[in-house]
Amino acid sequence: MEFVGEEIDYTFVIQKTLVLMLCVALSWKMIIYMCNLLNIEKEPIRILVTGAAGNIGYAIAPMIARGMMLGPDQPMILHLLDIEPASKSLEAVKMELQDSAFPLLQGVIATTNVVEACKDVNIAIMIGGFARKEGMERKDVTSKNVVIFKAQASALERYASEDCKVLVVANPANTNALILKEFAPSIPEENITCLTRLDHNRAQARLADKLSVPVSSVKNVIVWGNHSSTQYPDTNHATVTTKTGDQSIKEVVSDQKWLKNEFITEVQQRGAAIIRARKQSSALSAASAACDHIHDWFLGTPKGTWVSMGVCSDGSYGIPPGLVYSFPVICEKGSWKIVQGLSIDGFSREKMDDSARELAEEKALAYSCLNV
Numbered sequence: 217m218e219f220v221g222e223e224i225d226y227t228f229v230i231q232k233t234l235v236l237m238l239c240v241a242l243s244w245k246m247i248i249y250m251c252n253l254l255n256i257e258k259e260p261i262r263i264l265v266t267g268a269a270g271n272i273g274y275a276i277a278p279m280i281a282r283g284m285m286l287g288p289d290q291p292m293i294l295h296l297l298d299i300e301p302a303s304k305s306l307e308a309v310k311m312e313l314q315d316s317a318f319p320l321l322q323g324v325i326a327t328t329n330v331v332e333a334c335k336d337v338n339i340a341i342m343i344g345g346f347a348r349k350e351g352m353e354r355k356d357v358t359s360k361n362v363v364i365f366k367a368q369a370s371a372l373e374r375y376a377s378e379d380c381k382v383l384v385v386a387n388p389a390n391t392n393a394l395i396l397k398e399f400a401p402s403i404p405e406e407n408i409t410c411l412t413r414l415d416h417n418r419a420q421a422r423l424a425d426k427l428s429v430p431v432s433s434v435k436n437v438i439v440w441g442n443h444s445s446t447q448y449p450d451t452n453h454a455t456v457t458t459k460t461g462d463q464s465i466k467e468v469v470s471d472q473k474w475l476k477n478e479f480i481t482e483v484q485q486r487g488a489a490i491i492r493a494r495k496q497s498s499a500l501s502a503a504s505a506a507c508d509h510i511h512d513w514f515l516g517t518p519k520g521t522w523v524s525m526g527v528c529s530d531g532s533y534g535i536p537p538g539l540v541y542s543f544p545v546i547c548e549k550g551s552w553k554i555v556q557g558l559s560i561d562g563f564s565r566e567k568m569d570d571s572a573r574e575l576a577e578e579k580a581l582a583y584s585c586l587n588v
């Protein structure tokens with residue numbers, strides 16, 4: 217039997233293909249246009265940076281404006297606060313930010329007025345404070361910071377946006393955050409945190425260096441406690457990604473003595489080592505850690521990963537409620553949750569309690585300065 221096929225009209229097929237290609241190209245252009253339109257329409261977020269004329273302030277401002285904190289499609293308005301003696305430097309920071317022509321930066325308010333600085337802010341990064349000077353007693357430094365944080369808490373409470381999230385960087389960071397919580401009772405306590413991410417990053421970087429692996433392959437270290445030399449960098453649950461999958465750090469680092477001694481001391485003393493080398497405290501790494509902290513809080517921690525944040529204790533792991541203590545947390549949709557159910561051995565228990573004890577002492581000292 218002979219099969220007689222229909223004759224193919226090649227001109228028709230070419231015409232159809234061309235029309236189809238044109239449609240695909242147009243649709244693609246439309247998608248890109250819509251995405252750009254959506255980006256443009258994103259409302260700018262107002263971010264307060266206190267101590268903005270200082271070391272960390274100078275390092276963090278361009279990081280935020282470049283999108284390192286909230287992603288490449290989130291515009292922002294920066295509110296920069298410092299005190300009167302630093303007003304010239306503060307103005308210079310504003311000028312440099314303007315001259316950098318950052319596409320995401322929709323405005324800069326540089327002020328020494330705390331009310332103007334706090335007005336409608338959605339995020340507050342509290343870096344400004346009184347630094348300890350040689351020969352000063354701890355009580356003197358605490359009393360100065362208590363006064364600063366009490367005033368700034370009241371301003372945030374009255375003038376910041378209702379959903380304002382706060383990150384305290386200025387030392388003593390945990391106790392300053394506690395004072396802020398005390399004097400801004402209408403800000404939900406889960407919105408008040410302090411920075412221990414720098415210690416967390418330092419611990420992961422030290423392990424990566426020891427194992428000669430990229431730092432991105434090390435995860436789930438925990439920094440428990442105070443951002444001070446009593447902090448406890450815990451590697452019991454940390455892992456490193458190898459060709460055969462995730463392996464426990466405890467198994468891969470065969471030198472357990474190093475993990476329990478030098479490693480912990482090096483992380484605890486890293487800030488002091490930077491001061492010795494630089495004659496100033498860490499600024500670039502602190503600024504970067506503050507960006508990481510807010511980034512993960514707002515945009516979420518990667519699946520299977522936790523980070524360390526100073527948050528109000530709810531009694532988890534036997535840490536007294538009411539202290540601002542660094543815990544392992546998982547973040548999702550702008551909220552954090554303390555990771556539960558991790559096993560704590562005797563060695564860890566002791567170190568965690570030591571740091572909690574120090575925080576309780578700091579709290580008592582701060583309250584005595586307030587005469588509360």
Ligand SMILES: NC(=O)c1ccc[n+]([C@@H]2O[C@H](COP(=O)([O-])OP(=O)(O)OC[C@H]3O[C@@H](n4cnc5c(N)ncnc54)[C@H](O)[C@@H]3O)[C@@H](O)[C@H]2O)c1
Pocket residue numbers: 266267268269270271272273297298299302343344345346347364384385386387388389411412413414415443497498499502
């Ligand atoms: N939590 C951490 O991981 C971490 C890490 C590094 C540094 N820190 C702390 O961060 C703070 C800032 O460090 P830095 O190196 O930028 O110090 P810095 O001295 O360079 O800057 C501090 C700035 O704060 C300003 N300031 C002082 N009182 C203020 C107030 N009442 N309101 C607004 N601004 C005020 C100062 O004028 C100065 O410009 C220090 O307390 C430091 O100990 C914390």
